[in-house]
Amino acid sequence: VWRVEAIEPGLAQVTRRSDVDLDSAFDSARPRLVRIAASLVGADGAEDVVQDTYITARARIGQLRDPRAIEAWLARITVHRSFRIRRRGKRLQELLQVVPFARFSPPAGGRLELHELVEALPPRERAVVVLQHGYGYTLAEVAELVGISHANARKISSRTRAKLLRAWLEAEA
Amino acid sequence: MTGDRGPRNGVPGNGAQDDPAPVKAAPDSHAPECSRTRRLIDRVVGDAVRPDDRNHAATCASCGPVLARAARFDDELRRTARGLVAEELPRGILDPGLAGNPKVISRRAGPGLAGIFAAVAIMVLAMSVALLPGGLVKPSALPSDGPPGTPPGQSGVVTSPGPTGLQLEGPALHSTAAIGGSLIREPFRWTCSSGRPPPSPATDGGVDHEGIVCTSRTGQTYTATLITGETVDNEVIEVAIKGELVVDTQTSVSQLADAMAYATSISVGDKDRAPTIAEWVLFHVPGLKALPGGDSIFGIFGEGTLRLTLQRGSDGSYFLLLQAMPR
Numbered sequence: 001v002w003r004v005e006a007i008e009p010g011l012a013q014v015t016r017r018s019d020v021d022l023d024s025a026f027d028s029a030r031p032r033l034v035r036i037a038a039s040l041v042g043a044d045g046a047e048d049v050v051q052d053t054y055i056t057a058r059a060r061i062g063q064l065r066d067p068r069a070i071e072a073w074l075a076r077i078t079v080h081r082s083f084r085i086r087r088r089g090k091r092l093q094e095l096l097q098v099v100p101f102a103r104f105s106p107p108a109g110g111r112l113e114l115h116e117l118v119e120a121l122p123p124r125e126r127a128v129v130v131l132q133h134g135y136g137y138t139l140a141e142v143a144e145l146v147g148i149s150h151a152n153a154r155k156i157s158s159r160t161r162a163k164l165l166r167a168w169l170e171a172e173a
Numbered sequence: 174m175t176g177d178r179g180p181r182n183g184v185p186g187n188g189a190q191d192d193p194a195p196v197k198a199a200p201d202s203h204a205p206e207c208s209r210t211r212r213l214i215d216r217v218v219g220d221a222v223r224p225d226d227r228n229h230a231a232t233c234a235s236c237g238p239v240l241a242r243a244a245r246f247d248d249e250l251r252r253t254a255r256g257l258v259a260e261e262l263p264r265g266i267l268d269p270g271l272a273g274n275p276k277v278i279s280r281r282a283g284p285g286l287a288g289i290f291a292a293v294a295i296m297v298l299a300m301s302v303a304l305l306p307g308g309l310v311k312p313s314a315l316p317s318d319g320p321p322g323t324p325p326g327q328s329g330v331v332t333s334p335g336p337t338g339l340q341l342e343g344p345a346l347h348s349t350a351a352i353g354g355s356l357i358r359e360p361f362r363w364t365c366s367s368g369r370p371p372p373s374p375a376t377d378g379g380v381d382h383e384g385i386v387c388t389s390r391t392g393q394t395y396t397a398t399l400i401t402g403e404t405v406d407n408e409v410i411e412v413a414i415k416g417e418l419v420v421d422t423q424t425s426v427s428q429l430a431d432a433m434a435y436a437t438s439i440s441v442g443d444k445d446r447a448p449t450i451a452e453w454v455l456f457h458v459p460g461l462k463a464l465p466g467g468d469s470i471f472g473i474f475g476e477g478t479l480r481l482t483l484q485r486g487s488d489g490s491y492f493l494l495l496q497a498m499p500r
Contacts, residue, residue: 032260035259035260036260038259038260039258039260047467047469047484048482051471051482054471055471055473055480065270065271066270066271069268069271071263072263072266072268072271075262076266079262114249115253118253118254118257119257129250130257130258133250133251133253133254134254134255134256134258141267144267161250162218162219164246164250165217165243166214168242168249169217169239169242169243172239172242
């Protein structure tokens with residue numbers, strides 16, 4: 001469930017643009033954006049990403065050149081924000097475990113499969129892996145999508161691949 | 174850049190016959206042991222498998238599967254990553270004409286000169302509050318108009334904010350010292366300790382480290398934790414609060430709402446606007462439901478310079494994030 005409250009009247013002016021109804025476009029695109037974000041950062045962080053997407057879109061609506069491309073524009077912001085999300089809840093969850101009455105229980109262990117290793121990656125590494133290997137983008141395209149240099153994308157990609165490979169082999173050995 | 178698409182093979186090519194190192198078959202066929210396996214993994218990961226490794230692996234029950242598994246890795250990674258794709262990206266997402274500037278929200282790298290002066294002034298004030306007995310600031314100076322020490326929601330603390338225009342006065346969020354100093358007092362008496370650096374420093378614009386970690390007293394109907402996020406210059410730009418109910422009753426939700434609203438009121442820098450913002454939290458917390466997909470609500474104050482995200486997860490926990498955005 002998603003609600004936005006513009007608490008103060010001044011905010012409405014930010015989103016006003018005669019040729020674009022951002023709220024309606026966002027509402028209809030939102031399920032798709034959540035699924036894109038879930039692909040890139042996992043279900044836990046997807047809502048955070050989509051909220052960031054909305055805020056960003058509100059702030060930057062003036063930069064949208066073609067109103068007909070609003071869904072692609074929102075998707076692009078979602079990809080961009082996926083790379084930058086910080087799982088703030090995780091640290092707090094961790095802390096709640098050490099105070100009384102915490103309800104969190106870790107899942108039962110077992111042999112690690114590759115999908116578990118990928119899902120456990122930090123958001124930016126996971127986003128790069130999924131964009132490159134899942135969506136099939138080149139590293140140059142990945143770099144463009146998430147707003148980093150090609151060299152940085154290459155570095156993240158190779159470091160993540162090595163990390164996954166080692167963990168996967170060690171799990172077997 | 175198609176060369177970047179699809180990974181390299183992690184297992185280099187052929188090798189000459191060499192040293193077949195000792196191989197011990199373990200009693201359990203699933204757990205063979207070989208002293209070379211670890212080093213072989215290092216070399217596979219480093220893309221430096223030698224011919225003698227390959228020869229050895231051909232006859233070793235421990236090392237052989239490592240090379241075989243490594244050879245399958247890239248296909249497995251592609252298959253796994255593809256399996257995580259729940260939605261295709263729309264066509265045209267890479268169109269350079271999509272928008273003027275794809276770089277979107279970016280936090281300020283550091284405060285301006287006025288911000289530095291304001292931060293210094295606030296630090297001095299906060300230190301004097303912390304060091305002097307009784308402090309310089311009376312409880313009534315906190316963003317609460319109720320009796321001293323009374324949290325919002327318990328006695329109409331949230332009163333009319335008074336028109337101050339849309340811009341927030343002063344910094345969006347108080348300093349860590351001021352927030353911690355207020356939380357440890359009556360009526361909530363939280364316990365605070367120093368924060369720590371995030372797992373991966375500087376992964377996001379702005380937040381460099383945790384300033385303080387405060388947790389609620391034991392024996393309440395809820396547990397709550399607050400963390401301040403600071404820039405490299407120790408300016409608080411983020412306050413995260415998470416709460417969990419010990420028992421899910423109307424009373425415990427109401428008490429948690431009080432605590433979250435109070436934490437909000439002492440975190441917001443503009444003392445005239447803090448009651449309004451705390452009231453927003455107090456009003457919305459009880460209305461959030463533990464739905465399968467979560468339940469979220471946004472609030473934006475001060476012409477977008479302070480944004481609040483309030484969520485209830487499917488597990489019933491509450492999460493409130495206050496973020497100071499660039500002015």
